[in-house]
Amino acid sequence: MQIRRFRAPDMRQAIRKVRDAVGPDAVILSNQRLPSGEIEITTALDYDGSLPSGLSSAPPGQRYSSSNDPKKAYQERLEQARNNQPPVKRATPEPSLFANDAFASVEKNEPSQIEEALSIKNSEKSSQLVEMERELDRLKSELKETKEQIEENSSKSSYTESPEQHIHNRLLKLGLSDIVIERIISNTPFLGREDDWKKALSFLADYLPVTRQEMSPMDGCIAFMGPTGVGKTTSIGKIAAQHVLKNGADSVVLVTTDTYRIAAHEQLRTFGRILNVPVEVVNEYSDLNEVLDKYANYSLVLVDTAGMNPRDRNLERQLKMMKKARGYLKKLLVLPCTSQRQVLKTVVDVYSQIELDGCVLSKIDESASLGEAISVVIEENLPVMFVADGQRIPDDIEPARAHNLISRAVYTAEQYGQLYGSLKYGS
Structure with a gap:
């Protein structure tokens, strides 16, 4: 068989x-x-x-x-x-x-x-499958009820929140600090109308300190300070290029005090060759005041400093040099809008010992929120002189205007809010 x-x-x-x-x-x-x-x-x-x-x-x-x-x-x-x-x-x-x-x-x-x-x-397996299907149906029903309850509570809260709370939540989405938001809420009457949001932004623009000065012509001496990689040298190149295009190269000089890094002044020398303007290097054999006196008849002197971490020991020597500089030297702190609020506050605290005249907000185009930088300059009462929003020379820099900066902050928050939502929900 x-x-x-x-x-x-x-x-x-x-x-x-x-x-x-x-x-x-x-x-x-x-x-x-x-x-x-x-x-x-x-x-x-x-x-x-x-x-x-x-x-x-x-x-x-x-x-x-x-x-x-x-x-x-x-x-x-x-x-x-x-x-x-x-x-x-x-x-x-x-x-x-x-x-x-x-x-x-x-x-x-x-x-x-x-x-x-x-x-x-297999009757036993069939009964198990039936039981699993019932359990899945029950879980689906519970999830649906939970979702409906959350949506209902959210809808109720949106109707029951006060006008002040509504404005508070919207300002919070801009990245503003609680201190700045509280200042706006406490000093501004909101009546639950459609123009409450415009009124809040208008007051925010009023609180934002800016330098009331046109970009060109610009007379005097300006030093750009700040940590590494914030855009000091690039900002100098933009301002110098705009000044040369409008007034010629005979009245501009570039100065650098950065001798701590190898070939740190080469970028500034490149700008000097392109713009056909002189470039001076301040080192251990020269003095910053001597260089400033040498070019006292120039209408615009731009000083580039070494970028250092606030905890760098050499920073103290750099700050002493700025303290001894001529009184007519304006000192601007370059603050990148891509940094966290606490980092920006630390930088301001360290450099404020040299009596800053203002700041430059850089990397606006790379930031996902401008509220942190805006909050810092309002809390520290540090005037904003320039805003830089790109790498193009000489285009991507302009004098700071409060309402333009607040409008840019709102636009940035909306754009990145939509981007985050599409990434989160896969739409």
């Missing part, structure tokens, strides 16, 4: 495999559903009535439980023959032991009936 096993995704395909492989003389000994979900059929050729050890018959109480299984029907016949009992009459035709009759029976039945007849459904 030859035993063969066939596997297929369903019973129909399994029967077809048996029929194609061994023909109508095969006897189906058993079938089962595998853990993978496939159907496995065991067949025999030259069947002699015996069963392999792995296919032993069921217990006596269950031996005749299926009238559609050829193997069990054959066993039943053997038992009846041994006991000399007449064949049991059946209400339905007895399936043949041979494969061709089994093929016909399978092909006539529906898949659901075949599975039920062959006991290949």
Whole structure:
């Protein structure tokens, strides 16, 4: 007797495999559903009535439980023959032991009936799936109710918040500090009207200190100070280029005190060659005041200083030089709008010992929020002289105007708010 096993995704395909492989003389000994979900059929050729050890018959109480299984029907016949009992009459035709009759029976039945007849459904797994589906439906319902409750509470809060709280929340989104927001809220009456927001921004612009001075012509001496990489040298190049374009190169000189880094003054010398203006380097062999006196007849003297960390020991020497400088030297602190509020406050605190005349807000185009820098200059009462918003020379710098700067802050907050929302929700 030859035993063969066939596997297929369903019973129909399994029967077809048996029929194609061994023909109508095969006897189906058993079938089962595998853990993978496939159907496995065991067949025999030259069947002699015996069963392999792995296919032993069921217990006596269950031996005749299926009238559609050829193997069990054959066993039943053997038992009846041994006991000399007449064949049991059946209400339905007895399936043949041979494969061709089994093929016909399978092909006539529906898949659901075949599975039920062959006991290949796993009722326990089905009940577990039903229970899991019920649990998922319950969780979906709870999530939906929670979402609706949150939206309802948010809607109620938007209606119940006071005009002051509404303005407070909008100013907070600009990145402004609580100190500045409280100053605006406490000194401005809000009545819940549409123009409350414009009124708040107008008061914010009034609080913002700016230097009331046109950019050109600009007379005198100006020193640019601040940490590394904030845009001091670039700002000097922009201002010098604009002055040369309007007034010529005969009245501008560039000075650098940065001798701490290798070739630190090369960028300034490059500007000097392009603009055809003189460049002076202040080192241990020269004095800043001597250089200022040398070019006292020039209408514009721009001094570039070494960029240092507020904790750098050499910074103290740099600050002493500025303290001893001529009184007509204006000292501007360059503050990048990309820095955190606490970092900006620390820089202002360190450099304020030399009596700053104002500041330059740089890197506006790279910042996601201007509220931090605006808050610092308001709290420290540090006038803003210039705003720089790019790398183009000489275009990307202009005199500070309060209302323009506040409008830029609102625009930046709206743009980055939309960008953050699209990244968060994937829209």
